Amino acid sequence: MRDPIRQFKAEFFRALGHPARLKLLEFLQSGEKSVTELQAHLEIEPSAVSQHLAVLRSKNIVEARREGTSVLYSVRDPQIFELLAVARRIFNNHLIDTQAMLKQASREPRLEARLKTKRAPQRTTR
Amino acid sequence: MRDPIRQFKAEFFRALGHPARLKLLEFLQSGEKSVTELQAHLEIEPSAVSQHLAVLRSKNIVEARREGTSVLYSVRDPQIFELLAVARRIFNNHLIDTQAMLKQASREPRLEARLKTKRAPQRTTR
């Protein structure tokens, strides 16, 4: 593999790249939850919840412990929440852009259409 | 769409989910760069660089401005760097796990193999 560390980081970010998994993590912010609770909160197929949890587990984002017949999940590192908080701040900063994007279904103008041509500043020497 | 905001956040994280794009962002931490510089740094096909840049642009992570024949890229919001820094801290915290994972090519044991069975604490009543 070309670049194992960055590859690993990339996989980490992709693990966050699904609405259901984000919702899981946000819910886990209020503490450890059983799979049953998570399923009730997400309102999707139980097996789908397990599958999303498996993705998060595989990247060490959450951890599980069994208690009787239930399995309780929690977020491994509180800094995950810090990460989500920073992301939230970024979205808030660009809320106007974001709303515009949502509205127009992510159609973005071509790059050149955005780029106001600007003459290169004149070098004083050479 | 079910959940547009979380959907959007998910797409944002997925935009970070590629080693080349992470490398781009890390490089941009030292300031605005021309596409030529970015290409030299990444050592991949020029068009591939443009394509990755297009992904980052589409999520408003970077912005471009033209100067003469070159196009200069920069990161829109310094908090992106904060985000990457938090991610880095998370990885460092779990470095041992991470190294183990890298070594064994991400083979993870099944969940039950990890779960030390633990008896549920006895309820005092009922």
Place this chain on the structure above:
DNA sequence: TACAAATATGCAAACATTATAATATTTGAA
């Protein structure tokens, strides 16, 4: 056995990546 949860399987679809080729923009020279 019944309950809780995970896993296996299979499929469709969406997605992502990359390579190649074509196109656009700016600049400077003829």
Place this chain on the structure above:
DNA sequence: TTCAAATATTATAATGTTTGCATATTTGTA
């Protein structure tokens, strides 16, 4: 002004892959 070079972007297509999900099965616990 016309052309060519340099810089980048975009279109296309082929591919490959992951991915997400549903259904069914299995595992672990009480």
